[in-house]
Amino acid sequence: MSKGSTVKSKVGRPRSAGATGSGDPRHDVLAAAGKLFFTKGVAATSMAEIAAAAGLQPPSLYYWFRNKTAILGALVAEANRVPLGMVADVNQAGGPAGARLWTIICLDVVALSALPFDINEVHRMVDDGSPEAATYWAERQQLIREVEAIVAEGVTSGEFRPVDPRLTALSVLASDEGSQNWHRPAGGAGAAPGDDGAAAYTPHQIGEHLADLTLRGLLTRPSGLDSIRARAQRSDLLQQIAVTETQSAVVSTDIR
């Protein structure tokens, strides 16, 4: 076994079509799959299409990935890890729970929107017993717990109303995940067929709106929202939004 990725190797049977791509077939497959998942949706994308886009015949995909779910799994790995890392950064930066939560909501919306697929579609495809499914769900549970902890902290400090932290954390993530597909080409729930939809809004706008709405709903002293926004904007964490936005959609960074 080897699968010498990131190395442009000349070993192995040559392709029927001339060699195309970067020299790292695994990366090419993920890039092709991400692009197709983005434009057509996951279920509507066939292995044959992915193979063709990657310059391979369909069976060759199974040398690099166990099955279609594994391809999705490799792309999905980002889906929780990016927000999780973000939460860690925000927590390390410190500050009141309100400011941290505001930043997290805003960044989470942008991060989810930047994914090459609708995260809701993933929740249905990855419900088998595969290993990547297990890690995905475990990481997602951790993300919920992290948000829950921040909410709980805000409640005990008196910064937030006495809400149920777990329920609130779930609500926050549900909003984020529900809004991330408004601007997708393939039948988004907001940008429905035959309608202008919500494509007019940028992920950044949506994130700020959602963060405002949620925080104002939580704060004991709603007038504190302005200072929270100010503090969050000052933090350089929001600068990363620009980065995340540009690298969007098409899996430019290599998946690992």
Next chain:
Amino acid sequence: MSKGSTVKSKVGRPRSAGATGSGDPRHDVLAAAGKLFFTKGVAATSMAEIAAAAGLQPPSLYYWFRNKTAILGALVAEANRVPLGMVADVNQAGGPAGARLWTIICLDVVALSALPFDINEVHRMVDDGSPEAATYWAERQQLIREVEAIVAEGVTSGEFRPVDPRLTALSVLASDEGSQNWHRPAGGAGAAPGDDGAAAYTPHQIGEHLADLTLRGLLTRPSGLDSIRARAQRSDLLQQIAVTETQSAVVSTDIR
């Protein structure tokens, strides 16, 4: 053509298995499909399984429904119509925009939770050009517009902060649709595999929590939330929740 539904007719070729069910095959198919969609999810349910549960062979399904999407479409018809009728009722009952919106959010969560399938799964399956898809999306657009109108009304009256009505309406519906699957048996995003999940909460609890959070985020005078809750609880509209909850899941009322 006839398809004499609701009539227990003795015409037609007899079934290989003895005649089972209510005498209305169309209804039997929908009931069987609803039950299976609920327990296994839509994608994981095969036509053969639906046929078996309805006491038919697979091809016979296509006498009553054009295809699998049509079965889903018949079940989905409720998904928008119930909330739409509810919004009409609430608007007719009158009162300030805040109280109406609170009731709508709460009822919408309960109504969506009572559906025999995950509405998010529908958003992906019904993106073809079929007629029931068109009506579904049209009705959904109308639901968005109704909520948007209430928000706009609250904003102009000064009851709500000056938010973007459309963005807010989309956020509200996104939350509702994101939370409706926390208590489903088949891989809900909240009640994830290998975790206690959010199954502990009833749809009613979730709805009230979401309504509180959203309304408090919108109200110019957050302290008004208490009176809104009181007013909403007084309205007999909430009594319908009990009804909706009992008739849940399994498509007891005949679909038309």
Next chain:
DNA sequence: CCGGAGTTTCGAAGCGGCGTCGAAAGGCTT
């Protein structure tokens, strides 16, 4: 009682998607 029309069901088969198997076609090492 007979024959045709209408209704409902089914068996056989097509098609397209995912995934497997074993072999083929190269380079690399000895």
Next chain:
DNA sequence: AAGCCTTTCGACGCCGCTTCGAAACTCCGG
């Protein structure tokens, strides 16, 4: 030159949705 390893592919099986045409029965008119 002879293996060995890596990568790719062709042929194939299986399962899902769906179509087609015929079968099986009732009903009704004569």
